[in-house]
Amino acid sequence: MESSKSKSKHKKERVVILGSGWAGYAVARTLDPAKYERVVVSPRSYFVFTPLLASTSVGTLEFRTILEPVRRLPQVDFFQGWADDVDFDTKMVRVEVNTSSDMGSQTVIPPPPGQATENPSKKGDVFDLSYDKLVIACGSYSQTFGIEGVRQHAHFLRDIGDARRIRLRVLSLFELCSYPSGAGLLTDDDKRTLLHFAIVGGGPTGIEFAAELHDLIYDDLARLYPDLLRFVRIAVYDVAPKVLPMFDQALAKYAMDTFARHGIDVRTEHHLERLRPADGDLGSRHGALRIKVKELGDDEVGAGLVVWSTGLMQNPLVAKLTGKKLSAAGGTGEAGQRLATDVRTGGLVTDAYLRARTTSSEGNDSAAGAGAPPAAAGRLLEDVFVIGDCAILENDPALPKTAQVASQQAIHLAKRLNRGDVSGKPFAFRNWGTLTYLGSWKAIHQSSADELKGWVAWVIWRGAYLTKSMSVRNKILVPVYWAISWLFGRGISRF
Template sequence: MQHPLKLMRCRKDRERVVILGSGWAGYTIARQLDPKKFQAVVVSPRSYFAFTPLLASTAVGTLEFRTALEPIRGRRTKFEYFQGWADGVDFKNKTVAIEEAVDDPTQSLAPTRERHANKTKHEREVEKVREAKKGTLFNLSYDKLVITVGCYSQTFNTPGVRENAYFLKDVGDARRIRNRLLACFEAAALPTTSDEMRQNLLNFAIVGGGPTGIEFSAELHDIIQEDLARIYPELIPFHHITVYDVADKVLPMFDEKLAKYAMDTFRREGISIRTKHHVEGLRIGPPEHSAEKDLGEHTCYTLKVKEEGEIGVGMVVWSTGLMNNPFVAKSMANVPDLPRASVKLLESGSKIDGSSSVSWTIQKDPKSGSVITDNRLRVKLEARGDAKDKPQAILNDVYALGDCAILDGTVYPATAQVASQKADWLAKRLNRNDIEQTRFEWKNLGVMAYIGNWNALFQGGGGVGNISGRAAWVIWRGAYLTKSVSWRNKILIPTYWFINWIFGRDISRF
């Protein structure tokens, strides 16, 4: 079906590079492309780049939300920006269908499901025609396409999680968590609240023992012990923090000694760790066995755990990993019609004539569904069919990086470090026009995690040793401050650290 979409064409003096996404990969490459050679265009529903390592700190008031944001548009910006969702790609005509997202209320929250999940294919096609006529859907042409759309939060279709859990992937999520945390304490402080409900409201569960879950647990412990204990001393005996994970240990990317150090530190601080536990559901309201049946404004949630049954909680922060982006799953599936110049055949697989009619499909990782790229970050294709030795090719001028892509034959972690290194490498190669002369290789710079009370973990890469405790905390803060993009935030971050250390965190709700 042809849609009457307005086409935003390229300027002829420079190649247009359309970048889908404003995360670690997309924002980095947009800033580093040479504006004299390329007309970079960023398309993203978010008008900012979120510095995700600081989200746990902003969620509890250690830092303000502004410090974790870098606006896409600015006085020194040398690229264009459209606020919208990528809706589809026409590889033959080199265009991307964009749905505007200026008024999208979910743009600052963690995506957990497809935007049009409840619509049939026919309903969505009809809707696209209507949106095109309204001017909210348009085509954007490109010379080179960089796909950095990221991933969605993985919920494993656990009942009630999408609706009731709190996520921590964007600034809107951090704001929701801070408001809910303070609401739990204010509701528990009311004279009409029973002790049983206080125990429920002040019982905080974190699902996922990776760096995000552990760091948030540590930050949550800090605000309760350093600030809320002085403001609500009578409520502290009711509070509890628990980390749930299905694995044998937390922080699986760290070596055994560092992971054990983190678990021992948490136990000393009163944070419970429940490994080999399976969450089966989350619903609003107290547990069925509870004498408290209030379903009013200040009610709690019920977390159902296979090993423990129903547990009353005030908040569940969900951090269990990533799921495939629906754009990658649907819009980047079959590519039945490609111009010959767009496909470069690889020597692996059966030999075919480049003029032969071949139906191609984009290679996907069978486990995660992520796009597979070659070692120059170009999207890989394979011929459709059941043959073992299927012809393979790459799609020229189409690159994929970040969480939505996997480099063929590697097991690089889905981290900001990998995404930013790929973006740095690709920007340099495009600027120098020498992408065929080298290949991408990841340099492990180490991993870090904050574990509370001014203690952290640092596991170095490239032969650097492991560090834990206060020294690792200094490295942790120094690294995040150094990696901050703008000088404004490089000044604001230590300023807020100092102010909150002297005066305490801001616990106002808004």
């Protein structure tokens, strides 16, 4: 543990930022280094430009074009590891060291409460890190709804390691199915199963991945594996009556019609109940899966790849912090307080200035979900801020969990800290619109000012993502790789 003497030597206030996603990276990037000592703690050493993650998973872009190394930020200290706990009384963060890039670069879903993980790993070394101000921006995890087999067998698409695994799997499946059926390896039915690509979730991430996968298969792989196209099927499964619920009915219908023309099967109001390996060698050797869908009765659907994109769940760190009781020394003014949470999402409740709110241990958090303070006895942790997916604003609890919201919260907080008046101006989200790529140079765009579709929306989609890329390096690399993919085809090498 750091000594008080060591802490007193800090000439500037130390701001410890938990997370390097849209919220954490933007805070670290925007805070004034002349006023604050900035320290980032994250299991991954980079920021991922997630809107273009689907493009990297199919070879349209290379992985490094959407990464921004945290250590490249000037005068920012970085520790690669997980924030394991926070002592709000002594202002200490306990950090578990993570030196394995694989563990931090792909989605790992924790088991349900009370269930042990299948392959428990030894806990890493830990150390304590003091802070003057703490920014909790650790994000959230993919929601599996406790469906059997999803944690173990589905692919997620939230990090660069996920995209790499998906790209390898898709290319490997085509290579595997290219052998002659008469060679005794795979039958036509086996190939039909392996080349069924199932995407679960009809939000922007699932829809864009389906579109990018369609482009890869029919623009590039069709020339290399023409005999396999008759086996290929791309399907999107969603429990809602329509995909893309954040778009109005006309744009959502345009998306459905576009997918129908592309041959992408959209199955709405379908409830997945189980995911398991296929029987025999097809499952054990070749990784085929069987999907049980409620609406299909006892019949199971075979697939070679299942990509899961169905929503968010509470980060384990947030769950741990909400169970802690704070003392009066923790800044609440009275003992027996704990962090206030939203009952529906499990997110940490903040005031309009993004400061963490507390409630009495006996208080009822149900009001937080309705947009009211969680309990009359609630106080504020003046030096603890919560932003991004793990935050719920008490005055605007319905804000979507998107990169746009997280980025705006981060920049707002950093600018207020730079001014030294956090409570001078409340956070107000400005919706710049929603974009989704539909494949074949078509997209949809919806904002308060306009609704666009087709090629024009695609131009806006690419322009918006290009301008939002963080570094000058990637603002150059992204259009270069777009041009290379257009002229010479997508990357199809497996390594």
